[in-house]
Amino acid sequence: MDKILGASFLFLWLQLIWVNGQQKEKSDQQQVKQSPQSLTVQEGEISILNCSYENSLFDYFPWYRQYPGKGPAFLIAIRSAVNKMEDGRLTIFLNKSAKQLSLHIATSHPGDSATYFCAASAQCSPGTCSLYPNLQLRLQTQPAE
Numbered sequence: 001m002d003k004i005l006g007a008s009f010l011f012l013w014l015q016l017i018w019v020n021g022q023q024k025e026k027s028d029q030q031q032v033k034q035s036p037q038s039l040t041v042q043e044g045e046i047s048i049l050n051c052s053y054e055n056s057l058f059d060y061f062p063w064y065r066q067y068p069g070k071g072p073a074f075l076i077a078i079r080s081a082v083n084k085m086e087d088g089r090l091t092i093f094l095n096k097s098a099k100q101l102s103l104h105i106a107t108s109h110p111g112d113s114a115t116y117f118c119a120a121s122a123q124c125s126p127g128t129c130s131l132y133p134n135l136q137l138r139l140q141t142q143p144a145e
Helices: 004-005
Strands: 009-016 033-035 040-044 047-053 060-066 073-078 082-089 091-094 100-105 113-117
Touching: 009 073, 009 082, 033 113, 040 047, 047 060, 060 091, 073 082, 073 091, 100 113
Parallel strands: 009 113
Antiparallel strands: 009 040, 033 047, 047 100, 060 073, 060 113, 082 091, 091 100
């Protein structure tokens, strides 16, 4: 094990899997596609995972990471209102006009070796749209003093 870790090059393996989105008229077609399907990088390099989507109504794009034998865990997300989101070594770039986004992992290390999932969702559907469906406004009046 020490010989492996002591090698001058340590390669990381990142696996991407295709995630199916759901839309009534295209329920049998993929709505989100990831590339490459696997990626090998040297320790310390940047890892770039790409994702494309078809539905222009998608406005929320989370990424998940899954280690072997574990369930997927939320990693980072971006909303369509911005084109870049950073959190530590993770950066998401969103290109709405090309319907593409990418996850960049800076200074890759062995702990980054996992399966990564790109997902997409929409709070709007054709004919109905609410930017903040969970926001409830409450007006409380206070007596004048």
